[in-house]
Amino acid sequence: MSETTNGPGGVPLDDAGAEAEESRAPHRVIGTPPPAQARTLLGEAEGNEPPAPPRELPAEPDDPVTAKRAERIVAVCFTLSMLASIGFIAAYVGLPVHSVINTAHSNLWLGVSMAVAFGGLGVGATIWVRQLMPHVELTEARKPLASAAQDRAEFEQTFTEGAEASGFVKRPLIRRTLIGASLLVGIAPLVTLRDMGPLPGTSLRHTVWRKGMRLLVYGPNTPLRPADFASPGQMITVVPDGYQDNLDALAKATTIIIKFAPGELQAPTNLNWTVNDIVAYSKICTHVGCPVALYEHTTHHILCPCHQSTFDATRGAAVVFGPAARPLPQLPIGTDAQGYLIATSDYTVPVGPSFWERG
Numbered sequence: 001m002s003e004t005t006n007g008p009g010g011v012p013l014d015d016a017g018a019e020a021e022e023s024r025a026p027h028r029v030i031g032t033p034p035p036a037q038a039r040t041l042l043g044e045a046e047g048n049e050p051p052a053p054p055r056e057l058p059a060e061p062d063d064p065v066t067a068k069r070a071e072r073i074v075a076v077c078f079t080l081s082m083l084a085s086i087g088f089i090a091a092y093v094g095l096p097v098h099s100v101i102n103t104a105h106s107n108l109w110l111g112v113s114m115a116v117a118f119g120g121l122g123v124g125a126t127i128w129v130r131q132l133m134p135h136v137e138l139t140e141a142r143k144p145l146a147s148a149a150q151d152r153a154e155f156e157q158t159f160t161e162g163a164e165a166s167g168f169v170k171r172p173l174i175r176r177t178l179i180g181a182s183l184l185v186g187i188a189p190l191v192t193l194r195d196m197g198p199l200p201g202t203s204l205r206h207t208v209w210r211k212g213m214r215l216l217v218y219g220p221n222t223p224l225r226p227a228d229f230a231s232p233g234q235m236i237t238v239v240p241d242g243y244q245d246n247l248d249a250l251a252k253a254t255t256i257i258i259k260f261a262p263g264e265l266q267a268p269t270n271l272n273w274t275v276n277d278i279v280a281y282s283k284i285c286t287h288v289g290c291p292v293a294l295y296e297h298t299t300h301h302i303l304c305p306c307h308q309s310t311f312d313a314t315r316g317a318a319v320v321f322g323p324a325a326r327p328l329p330q331l332p333i334g335t336d337a338q339g340y341l342i343a344t345s346d347y348t349v350p351v352g353p354s355f356w357e358r359g
């Protein structure tokens, strides 16, 4: 009994015709997929839903000449990528790196080859998608999310049966103690909110600096005359007299003083708060409170090592770089009857990180 096979156009073929047809079909080679066939993108509609309109991928691009050219360009891009990857390996293995110059050259070639490798892949893939792949719009119908009425009724029945079986209604002792336990287990953690207090009040707005309080050099804790600090370009850390061992106070009150040459200090620095071109700023970074420990005397920049906020010491410690949002506050200073540097008041603005309550 002979089988009947359909040929092109659905014309039935006998056995001999089918064999001849099969022998003419191209053999597939590994890595060479069969040519694209027109095919439906979405499956058949299910149930009683109306069938989706037929949407088919075009078998081939409209313009075979353009497609062939695009194919060659894509192949060139991918080949370039391959060569660049091989070049990367060769550069890594072959180039010496035992000096700064050699390392710089090695890094250059590694970077260039890797950029070409990824760039070739990316450009090739983009051209492939845009020039050779079919441009079709796909839409998938979504089913309603709500459960069917029967499912909801079954769930309600199961829930009611479960509630009855649990004895929640029949056993009031268990029910009441369970409700009490559930409420208390939710309330109990609330008492830990007390640990968030007491509220800081105005303490964040003030430090221990007061009028007449001497500036002590941090470490030896000695007072300082302007004449002792006469070299422009220096920065030293000072602390309030009487609080040199009080770490809580120093966390806000630690201050830096910087000596400038005449005429270097500019607005918005408050010159009335300086002495002999010595200016005092808070040492607490206005970003998140690290100590601003570095001073670059050629640029007059104060640097915070934590996140690289940079402040211009000649212009009121204005922020010139980094995440800090406010200048370092300036401490008003003067001299007392013995000629020592003193604060003439507390800081007039809050020191330290910018909190929302500081406006």
Ligand code: FES
Pocket: 285, 286, 287, 288, 289, 290, 304, 305, 306, 307, 308, 309, 322, 323, 324
């Ligand atoms: S704490 Fe100074 S920059 Fe972040």
